Amino acid sequence: MNLAGIMHRPDSEMAYVVNEQTVNIRLRTAKDDIVNVELLAGDPYSLRSLPTDEKFYQVPKQMTKIMSDGISDFWQVTVTEPKRRLAYAFLVTDMLGIQKIYSDKGFFKVADADLMDMNFYFRMPFFQTIDQYNAPKWVTDTVWYQIFPERFANGDVSNDPTGTKSWNSTDHPGREDFYGGDLQGILDHLDHLQDLGVSGIYLNPIFQAPSNHKYDTQDYMTVDPHFGDAKLFKQLVQAAHERGIRVMLDAVFNHIGDKSMQWQDVLKNGQASPYANWFHIRKFPATYTPTDNFEFAADATYDTFDYTPHMPKLNTSNPEVVDYLLNIATYWVKEFDIDAWRLDVANEIDHHFWRKFHDAMMALKPDFYILGEIWHTSQSWLVGDEFTAIMNYSYTGAILQYFLENESADTLVQKMSHQLMLYRDATNRMMFNTLDSHDTPRLMTLAHEDKQLAKSILAFTFMQPGVPSIYYGTEYGMTGENDPDDRKPMVWQPELQDHDLYDFMQKLVQVRRQNIAKLSDDKITFDVIGDRQIRLTREDNQTRIVGVFNNGTADLTVEQPATILLKTNQSETQLAPNDFIIWTEPVR
Numbered sequence: 201m202n203l204a205g206i207m208h209r210p211d212s213e214m215a216y217v218v219n220e221q222t223v224n225i226r227l228r229t230a231k232d233d234i235v236n237v238e239l240l241a242g243d244p245y246s247l248r249s250l251p252t253d254e255k256f257y258q259v260p261k262q263m264t265k266i267m268s269d270g271i272s273d274f275w276q277v278t279v280t281e282p283k284r285r286l287a288y289a290f291l292v293t294d295m296l297g298i299q300k301i302y303s304d305k306g307f308f309k310v311a312d313a314d315l316m317d318m319n320f321y322f323r324m325p326f327f328q329t330i331d332q333y334n335a336p337k338w339v340t341d342t343v344w345y346q347i348f349p350e351r352f353a354n355g356d357v358s359n360d361p362t363g364t365k366s367w368n369s370t371d372h373p374g375r376e377d378f379y380g381g382d383l384q385g386i387l388d389h390l391d392h393l394q395d396l397g398v399s400g401i402y403l404n405p406i407f408q409a410p411s412n413h414k415y416d417t418q419d420y421m422t423v424d425p426h427f428g429d430a431k432l433f434k435q436l437v438q439a440a441h442e443r444g445i446r447v448m449l450d451a452v453f454n455h456i457g458d459k460s461m462q463w464q465d466v467l468k469n470g471q472a473s474p475y476a477n478w479f480h481i482r483k484f485p486a487t488y489t490p491t492d493n494f495e496f497a498a499d500a501t502y503d504t505f506d507y508t509p510h511m512p513k514l515n516t517s518n519p520e521v522v523d524y525l526l527n528i529a530t531y532w533v534k535e536f537d538i539d540a541w542r543l544d545v546a547n548e549i550d551h552h553f554w555r556k557f558h559d560a561m562m563a564l565k566p567d568f569y570i571l572g573e574i575w576h577t578s579q580s581w582l583v584g585d586e587f588t589a590i591m592n593y594s595y596t597g598a599i600l601q602y603f604l605e606n607e608s609a610d611t612l613v614q615k616m617s618h619q620l621m622l623y624r625d626a627t628n629r630m631m632f633n634t635l636d637s638h639d640t641p642r643l644m645t646l647a648h649e650d651k652q653l654a655k656s657i658l659a660f661t662f663m664q665p666g667v668p669s670i671y672y673g674t675e676y677g678m679t680g681e682n683d684p685d686d687r688k689p690m691v692w693q694p695e696l697q698d699h700d701l702y703d704f705m706q707k708l709v710q711v712r713r714q715n716i717a718k719l720s721d722d723k724i725t726f727d728v729i730g731d732r733q734i735r736l737t738r739e740d741n742q743t744r745i746v747g748v749f750n751n752g753t754a755d756l757t758v759e760q761p762a763t764i765l766l767k768t769n770q771s772e773t774q775l776a777p778n779d780f781i782i783w784t785e786p787v788r
Contacts, residue, residue, distance in 0.1 A: 201294040205230025205272065206302055208290065210322045213579060213624050217332045221282055223324055224625065227263065227275045227290050227302075236293040237263040237275040240301070244287035244318035257313045260291055266723075267621050270614035274621045287321035333584035335626040336567035338539075340720040342446060343709050344669035345398040348638050349427055350378065350412045352672055352690050353385025361426050369673075369691035373684045375494075378412050381689070383428035387436045390443060396675055396702075397709035400446040400667075402542055404638060406433065409457055413638070413687075415544060416457030416511055420528040430535075437536050448540035448569065449532060453525050454548050455504065455511040463512055478521050479503070479512050486512070505545060516553040525553075526560050533564045546572035546587070554586040571632050582627050589630035592666055595619045596633050599664075603657045603751055604646055609734040613726040620665070620724070629720050631666035638687055642671065642680040649679060652778040655704055655768050656749055659780055662712045663719055663736055663747050675705040711765045711782070718745055729756065739787055747782040750775040761785070 207228045208214050214226040227237055242256025263275040279286065289303035291310065301308045304322045354360070354367055360380040365371070367379055383406070393401065405414035408422040423433050437447050456463060462475040470476070471484045479486075480503035488500035488509040497509040505511040514521055532538050541561070546554070554572075561568040572578065572587040576594070581587045598615035601607045620628055635657060636643045647654040654677075662668050672678075673690050677698035680686035691697055712719060718738050727735040732752035738745045745765070750756040756775040761783035764772065769779040 201292070201296075201298050201300060202230040202233045203300070203307055205233055206290075206292060206307075208302070208322065210304075210324065213622060213627070215322070215324060216624050217324075217327050217329060218278065218626075219332075220327060220329055221284055222278060222280050223286060223327065224276060224278055225263075225288060226621070227292075228272045228621075229275065229292065231268055231271055231273050233294060234273065234275075234292050235295055237265075238291040239263055239277050239279065239288055240291055240313070240321075241279050241281070241286055241288035243281060243283040243285060244321065244323065245283075245285070247287070247318050256287075257289070257316070263290075267617035268614070269618035269621065270610075274617070281327075284327040286324040286327075287318050288324070289316070289321050331584060333582075333624055333626050334562070334566070334588065335630055336569055336588065338446070338567060339569050339588070339667055340629050341713060341716050342400040342667050343398045343712055344400040344402050344448070344632070344634075344667060345393055345396070346402045346404070346634070346637060346669055346671050347386060348381075348404045348413075348672065348687050349383065349386065349406055350381040350414075351687050352381045353389050353692065354380035354382060355384025355386070355388045356382050356428070359426050359428065367689050367692075369678070369689045369693065369696060371688060373687055373689075375684050376412070377684075378426070379689045380426075382426065383423070383432050383436050387432070387439060390436075390439055390445070393445060394443045396670075396706055397713060398670065399444055399713070400448060400540075401440060402448045402540075402669065403450060405450045405452055405544075407452075410459055411457075415452050416459070417452050418457050418459045419461075421531065434536050437538060441537070446539040446569075448542055448571065449538050450542045450544060451529065452544045453514065453516070453529075453553075454545035455513045458510040458512060477518055478515055480515055505548075513548070516549050522553055522556060526556060529557060530560055530564060533561065533568070539565070540569035540571060542571045542573065542591075543587070544573050546581070546590075547574045547576070547578070551580065551586065554581065558586050569630075577622055579622060582623055589627065589632055589666075591637075592619075592631040592633050595631065595664070595666070596635050596661060599657060599661055600635065600646060603653060603660070606732075608731050609728040609751075610731075612734065613728060616726065625665075628665040629667075632669055633661055633664055633666040634669040634671065635661055636671045636674070636686070637669075638671075639683060640686065641682050642678060642686050643674055644677050645679045645681055645686075649677075650778065651677065651698070651701060652768055655701075656751070656778055656780045658705070659708060659747065659766060659782060660736065660749055662708055663738065663745070663782070665720060665724060668712065670705070670709075675702045677701045707766060715745060715765070715784070718743070742787055743784060744787055745782065745784050747780060748775065749780040750777055753777055 238260035240257040263277040266276045267274040293299050299310050303320050305320050361378040364378045364380045407417050408419040408424045409416050465475050466473045483501040486502045488497035496507045500509045503513040570588045572590045574590040578590045602612035676691050722738045722740045725737040733750050736747040748758045762785035765782045767781040
């Protein structure tokens with residue numbers, strides 16, 4: 201028995217409250233080392249208070265192996281305890297039949313169970329629902345649509361910046377180019393989004409800023425004049441809500457633009473500025489050596505986002521900065537009724553600030569969605585007192601690597617299992633699954649414009665836990681390399697649109713939303729059929745949705761499907777390379 205491979209961490213994604221009387225418990229063991237795990241669990245006080253011969257450790261609860269990631273196996277069980285307090289340990293059995301009890305105090309012989317008092321066990325002292333992870337129910341039903349406002353549609357030429365270029369979706373934008381996209385353009389095309397079936401809009405920053413991307417905020421309280429004004433934005437939110445579409449704004453609180461009033465005051469008054477402590481300035485005056493690259497300066501005397509001297513980093517441990525940013529965050533919720541914030545560079549801001557931010561949002565809207573931009577493992581932000589979810593790049597990155605980089609199906613399953621086991625089940629349902637964005641090459645470019653392959657990737661992603669997001673123009677097959685080429689003007693010319701892909705995307709969104717309970721909540725199983733072929737199942741005790749994806753080089757024969765939901769192949773039982781089929785069937 202590999203004792204070093206056995207691990208449990210209480211009060212984490214391995215032991216968490218589901219509801220008032222129920223908890224989920226997980227255990228990690230070395231892969232293929234342990235053949236059976238049972239949970240010894242019950243009211244801790246019963247060990248010394250109840251006059252009974254049968255103790256809870258004499259009635260083990262079977263745990264199920266739910267995932268393997270190539271290194272470890274993961275076991276899980278759901279436990280209900282009416283007293284809302286739990287003591288628990290694990291009875292593990294290896295391939296040789298050797299058994300051990302794993303508890304908070306280490307490993308013990310099974311014969312020692314009678315000697316273990318309540319303090320030997322892992323504990324969940326009380327099921328505190330106030331600490332329970334908050335999962336807004338509306339989020340699971342959402343298919344997001346990301347809009348880069350400057351490039352979606354020019355609805356009002358009167359507010360165009362000087363030098364605005366003509367709208368051309370085949371253009372390759374430069375970093376400083378403007379095309380005149382604005383809020384009126386988005387409002388004018390809400391019917392398009394409704395027809396596509398999406399139920400959430402994620403807008404890149406709309407606040408006043410000199411750039412086309414608006415991540416160098418000048419004034420957080422003002423809609424950028426080239427996009428419109430507050431009245432128009434309120435109209436946009438109301439019109440979206442009338443169509444059942446939620447609205448998420450992008451908040452840039454890690455840094456501010458160098459054209460902001462606060463930074464300009466620092467440049468003018470130096471250490472005497474009332475805003476001097478709003479930033480991380482190591483040496484006055486705040487300076488840097490300009491380079492040919494506008495976005496790069498290695499010798500700035502102040503902390504910045506990346507090496508960008510035009511984005512000085514805010515000091516969110518300063519109470520004045522905290523009050524300033526929380527006032528901004530609450531203003532856009534109270535004044536415009538937005539439903540969510542996407543938080544730029546969220547991992548570079550302290551946890552103390554995010555907890556205050558979370559509490560401020562929950563006080564206004566208990567079902568508010570808080571999405572952090574984090575590209576790495578993020579458990580400490582997803583306990584329930586900071587973010588609802590993160591942009592799930594590691595998870596969707598595993599999907600892209602499998603479909604695009606010839607990784608094996610085994611490797612895909614291992615990577616996805618590892619990611620799913622990092623978080624609570626409810627957290628996984630909230631994660632933001634995007635395949636491309638303003639920060640990455642477009643999906644069609646990654647797929648080398650192989651539409652069948654792109655369809656398979658999208659369908660596989662839409663079957664996952666978490667909420668899918670469509671980057672504007674994906675529905676029409678738009679292409680683009682990395683920033684700034686991934687920010688081309690939206691293709692509105694019918695003759696340049698891929699209408700077959702649009703019909704597919706419309707159907708895919710419909711399948712997702714019509715089967716949301718199963719595709720969000722139900723058990724997920726990955727079965728490797730062949731080296732490049734995989735079967736994905738979402739099921740409960742009554743029905744299952746099955747998806748078979750052939751990413752290999754040969755045809756694949758599948759069983760006769762029951763009720764077909766979506767497919768790319770002509771035959772119902774023969775999948776050509778890059779084809780898939782999704783169906784639903786009863787559990788027998």
